[in-house]
Amino acid sequence: MIQIIIFSILLISIMGTFITELIIGMLWILKIRKKAPLNNIVLKLKRNTVILGSLFILILILIIFSYFSTDTPIIVDKNGNPLPKSIAELRKVQLNGRQEWISIRGENKNNPVLLFLAGGPGGTQMAAVRYNLQKLEKNFVVVNWDQPGSGKSYYAANVKNLNVNTYVQDGYALTKYLCKTFKKDKIYLVGESWGSALGIFLSEKYPEKYYSFVGTGQMVDFSKTEELDYENAIKIAQIKNNTNKITKLRSNGHPPYYGTDVTWKSAEYLNYLSSYMQKDPGIYNSHFNTWRDISSSEYNLVDKINFLWGLTNTFNHVYPQLYSIDLRKNYAKVKIPIYFFIGRRDINAPISLVEDYYNVLRAPHKEIVWFEHSGHSPWINESDKFVNQLNKILIDK
Structure with a gap:
């Protein structure tokens, strides 16, 4: 989880730095037209370029580190010692x-x-x-x-x-x-x-x-599974009076689906059914720990x-x-x-x-x-x- 958070922060930082570069670049153009001093803008550009480069290098290091640090935990006995035949x-x-x-x-x-x-x-x-x-x-x-x-x-x-x-x-x-x-x-x-x-x-x-x-x-x-799942999702939505879900399902049309958005159209009813099962008190440990x-x-x-x-x-x-x-x-x-x-x-x-x-x-x-x-x-x-x-x-x- 920590790796994901770090990676997300780095991506956001890169995007922020890139946007800042664009803004400074635009200001630079405006100042050129007004013949204003450019020293401050050049310094900012250099500083942000260094930051951007450093972030890329840091991400690369993290990727390399994570590549060589992947493993599956060893199997140990009740005292924490590796099992000899494992x-x-x-x-x-x-x-x-x-x-x-x-x-x-x-x-x-x-x-x-x-x-x-x-x-x-x-x-x-x-x-x-x-x-x-x-x-x-x-x-x-x-x-x-x-x-x-x-x-x-x-x-x-x-x-x-x-x-x-x-x-x-x-x-x-x-x-x-x-x-x-x-x-x-x-x-x-x-x-x-x-x-x-x-x-x-x-x-x-x-x-x-x-x-x-x-x-x-x-x-x-x-094919039959998709048809039954779709119909079942609509029935559940009707019972729950979930008009938004019914509208979305019907706008997607009846499965099976083809094309570039099969995943998202299928997910509309599959996720809805999964959510329904997760809330079923008769199902133990119903949540995936993604x-x-x-x-x-x-x-x-x-x-x-x-x-x-x-x-x-x-x-x-x-x-x-x-x-x-x-x-x-x-x-x-x-x-x-x-x-x-x-x-x-x-x-x-x-x-x-x-x-x-x-x-x-x-x-x-x-x-x-x-x-x-x-x-x-x-x-x-x-x-x-x-x-x-x-x-x-x-x-x-």
Whole structure:
């Protein structure tokens, strides 16, 4: 948080200095016309130029410092001593010619590997998973992947070149890398929201690489989801007599959206639904701690900016590509066990679509685990239960 504040102050200072330069420059021109002495103006120009240059240098130093100071905290015992078999590191990996970042955390590097697929597209959840699912590190080596176009991997590829296949192929390349690195034949796969769809894509195409898949905040039919979310937002706004929200939603038109403002039009109803869930007393721990996550040690100053860019630019480009996907039709057969961890109060990813998919899904084993006090994010809303259920179905079985 301190880094963000400092960075903001510096940007404001630069803008202020730049504006001052313009004003002084204009005064200089006026004084030239009046043939007035210029010594004072020249001194001010020199002084402000030095200030501006110093600020740029200071920002550069901060960026360089933050780049080399990023890390993920070491794992320690109750006395604060590092666990001898633990692993806690950020690692840059080469995936199909793209440089992408992962975090690796576990109390014992010999434990089974679990790859967590973040939501989005464009989302990064390295810090969020570390905070909310830290207990998962006891029995697993937990790997978080900043997908291309998100967080630390924002520049891995040109956002305009990203497509669904990019994520599938890079996810598979990462899976092979993890199997080789940790000497495993297979790994476990967990995906949330957009990551829950990506997890199904990977499980269906490369079943030999995964023991099982757990989807939470499960996405099924992207186009239908947007339609239902939009209609639900209007219904809630009508109940609350929120005429401004109704007017805004209707002026945006009915989804799905295309073009350059997909993110902002979608955010109009998605944020409204998220706000509604945050105020639901039946949902535990309902607030995302975005500022805590974005200010965590995993991200340098540039990453912090890209944390936000991924959620806007990458989402805007990739999400419309998902409208044609319906797991009920395209992914009705998967050759590994499939589990759905679903929040009973989720109004973002419609529960009816998850139940429809469950009914048509053919898999060696399938199961819905309900989280009665969760919305779209059981891994945050009921994190202890989430960890316990994962241990139960993945370790105990």
